[in-house]
Amino acid sequence: MSPSRSTPRPTIIDVARDAGVSKTSVSRYFGAERTLLSESMRSRIEASITRLEFRPDRIASSLRGRKTGLIGMLVADLRNPYTVAMVHGAELACRERGYALLVFNTDNDDALERRHLDILQGYSIEGLIINTRGQNLMPLQQSLASGLPMVLVDRHMPGLECDMVGLDNAHAVTLALSHLSEQGFQHVMLVTEPVAGISSREERVAAFDVEAGRLGLGHQVLELELGDNAERLDRAVGAWLERGERPQALLSANGVVTLALCQALSRLGAQSFERAGLIGIDELEWCSLVGPGISTIAQPVEAIGAQAVERLWTRIEGATDAPCQVVLEGELTLRGSTMAAVRS
Amino acid sequence: MSPSRSTPRPTIIDVARDAGVSKTSVSRYFGAERTLLSESMRSRIEASITRLEFRPDRIASSLRGRKTGLIGMLVADLRNPYTVAMVHGAELACRERGYALLVFNTDNDDALERRHLDILQGYSIEGLIINTRGQNLMPLQQSLASGLPMVLVDRHMPGLECDMVGLDNAHAVTLALSHLSEQGFQHVMLVTEPVAGISSREERVAAFDVEAGRLGLGHQVLELELGDNAERLDRAVGAWLERGERPQALLSANGVVTLALCQALSRLGAQSFERAGLIGIDELEWCSLVGPGISTIAQPVEAIGAQAVERLWTRIEGATDAPCQVVLEGELTLRGSTMAAVRS
DNA sequence: GTCGTTATTGAAACCGTTCCCATTCGACGT
DNA sequence: ACGTCGAATGGGAACGGTTTCAATAACGAC
Structure with a gap:
């Protein structure tokens, strides 16, 4: 019935077995602890990785400890050229920082906005860019209170104290x-x-x-x-x-x-x-x-999108200073x- | 240092404890096996869920068995209105089917396309929509061969036998x-x-x-x-x-x-x-x-985007018929x- | 030769959820 | 009264990684 993928892609364990090391070491090969590995170990692991064409599963790795690398973006109208350019700028900046953008279009529908917000939470996004009418203050406040880095674009919302990027x-x-x-x-x-x-x-x-x-x-x-x-x-x-x-x-x-x-x-x-x-x-x-x-x-516009990601990034990295406003000139x-x- | 989210959001176990049932039952509350639950159990679980404001973690649930609900989209030029409209149509259709769109813009850069493809694989997307120049045939062929449902938009690529949606x-x-x-x-x-x-x-x-x-x-x-x-x-x-x-x-x-x-x-x-x-x-x-x-x-354009998702969906559901071409009239x-x- | 230290490595617990399988319990047929 | 069956529920392994912590080896210093 199901398409039955021919080879269920290799896991970290397959690599470990192939290289004759522990999966811990393979895990270390990616990430910061890499420096701990000896030269011989590093090269053996590398060989196995390329041989098996292994790619770590970001979803699995996000479960324990590491982050999802996902940034959510809620826009009111994707067909507006302003929005598009902003998304493009944001996407560029995300790429720079190693994030992926999850864009949701609310089509100016408040109920949809709430639903999308729920979904984004479900994916454990690390930050949220918002460009909507802002009729859904409460769920946003909750997200903010729960520690989710957020940034508003183009407009601020009274009652939502977070960073904001927009035009002067x-x-x-x-x-x-x-x-x-x-x-x-x-x-x-x-x-x-x-x-x-x-x-x-x-x-x-x-x-x-x-x-x-x-x-x-x-x-x-x-x-x-x-x-x-x-x-x-x-x-x-x-x-x-x-x-x-x-x-x-x-x-x-x-x-x-x-x-x-x-x-x-x-x-x-x-x-x-x-x-x-x-x-x-x-x-x-x-x-x-x-x-x-x-x-x-x-x-x-592109700069606005990029700055939004940049603000988010500093928050994700732990910055806790007061909400700031980035105002760019036309x-x-x-x-x-x-x-x-x-x-x- | 880190923002230290005030309350680490509730897990299925918290709900189970609160409702006095097993985590298995809570898990069943979502998903198809829900019908197994007795009326009393269902209402108790529901109460706890709303009390704790529990939302299942889609990332975790995708790890064992269930799917990620993510569909990837590779576009060559996000700033092209044609592309935007297509993305919009696709997004709408995804919403309908319960998927979320992960859009990557390659800016007509082949190297970038390869990289994005890697990243998308890392997120275990369930399907892939492609609208690029198609200079990266090999990695795409691999993905296709490994069983990833794929659909081309606007153009087909010789050597990549998959569904295609486009203009007549x-x-x-x-x-x-x-x-x-x-x-x-x-x-x-x-x-x-x-x-x-x-x-x-x-x-x-x-x-x-x-x-x-x-x-x-x-x-x-x-x-x-x-x-x-x-x-x-x-x-x-x-x-x-x-x-x-x-x-x-x-x-x-x-x-x-x-x-x-x-x-x-x-x-x-x-x-x-x-x-x-x-x-x-x-x-x-x-x-x-x-x-x-x-x-x-x-x-x-919107129909093209929507049809692309629709094709993908039938593949995800297990359809294995020969690649088909959807041709829409201008x-x-x-x-x-x-x-x-x-x-x- | 013994001990402390540092550099590497691995074993096992854990993340939040799903799935397999066992268990309980009442109803039912004989 | 007993075995069978289906419905409802729970226990624990599994998913693919990360992380904590212990273990081992190598190396000087005493």
Whole structure:
């Protein structure tokens, strides 16, 4: 019935027998105690290992003492390019440190998040990277309390005191607004998904209000659920365009919004890109292709993922200092969508 | 030194003691033998489990007998949207079947692929999904021979006789070409990354030649490495445009090429999209935004990922029939870039 | 020649769970 | 009353490693 693997792969005991030594010595061949082994013993073991093609079973070895080498990652939306880039950065860093990434996608489903969390615990992960909405505070708090190293990405959650890695939101917004101001735009609108207590969105909105005020720009915030109700976005953006407070520009709070905005502008007519400037947080591969080219503030996404693993690693190694925040700066890329505002 | 988890999480023995039963019975509480337990026993165990917040250790349970519940996935390029969507589909299917996905990104590095393969073996994965260039045939053959269920995605590798899931390439190309023909295009060029023995690319090129011939279209193939030498692409596409064999259209062999082509056309001048039609295999979120909107043949990417897991699952369950090929059909989305070829 | 020390090595316990097998007990057939 | 059987339960080996601790060998020092 079962596929019956031809040769049940060799164990440490097979190697020991083949080399004529004890399994303890073979075990020592890997790991730190290796230095204890004599030269002759080491070479005999090595020979047997290559002859039998032995690979230690990480699962078995994790049972007693040694660690699993697994790091869990909980993301809300794998299809978001931001998420993907972060996962990629994290994976790279894991590779560097000898860990493997166990990625779970919650698809923004809170119940699923809880379930995934359970599963991850079941695999005895050594650390956890979290990038979700954070509606499941309690189980996370428990994990944290039980000593599981954790790091938040992009946003922090009140009540969950652990390391956090993310963008310097105030700096990013300031970068965008001062660029717009320099280019002569006088009225700006920030478009964001519902803030809903998500810290990174809060920070962007707050910085927007402060900085736009400081620069003397007319400003307002459009907060909108980006489900499949494209109509409402069209109406809102259309109305704002009609107000005719030129020169005007849109600031998109993240990549998902930028996509939605471009679609809306495109639906509102080909000349929409000439009626308003546009700059978005998050760099996307197609930004240079749409309209006059969309200016962006690129998040250092890969670095964020990598830093998350790095934070985790220091915790795993035993660091117990107070939770720290790693804040990385975005980078401005200029394109046609924010060029000098002749759009009068 | 170490973070010293406050309470070392409860084991099956703790539960047994708490409930006043044997650990065997607790073990039975999970798993198939559960039906053996009497009603009273079951409820007592359940009470203890919830009281102690016990979660079975999957790692330990995999050691003796039961499976790890891990499925490995080797992808060449995580940043490719095609890959991401596939991973997402696979992850969904895994969730359905109670598996967890261990994703490794090789970044098109063959040495890395070998290393990752080793690591995956170390975790005793129950199945392996492969989407890489396939330069590492030997280790893969060994894994397959040792009984590890495997499934290839997007392409097959000669010499590796296992299940495969992918696009119906001939159908996709036919769909694109007959659409172009209907719209009045008479000269077509297929742009592809180097074929290099990759089966899906071979099939697309072959189908292109056959079908374009059958439809009586002037046709040629441009095979180009898409590194950072954008110049060469610009020159090649530019030269083709200059030939002036109108009405003409480009067929992009996949999403990465589509992006490169759009960038090239954009560099060649804003009116390029009016001088040639364009249709690409792979649907991308920005296709409706660029130029007149790019027509595409969407691959059923999520379904491909899901089917891959499904194939694996039947193998894990013991199916031993001959390797099978699952071929899924693409879907045409019409946009401005291929609308009636007045481009004379 | 005896003793202490250090450098190697191995035996056995252990990690948390599953599985094989033995045991108990009541019901049932004769 | 006795043997048989099935259902329910528990005891202990096993899984493939790591780790603790004891044992042995080699080597100077006294």
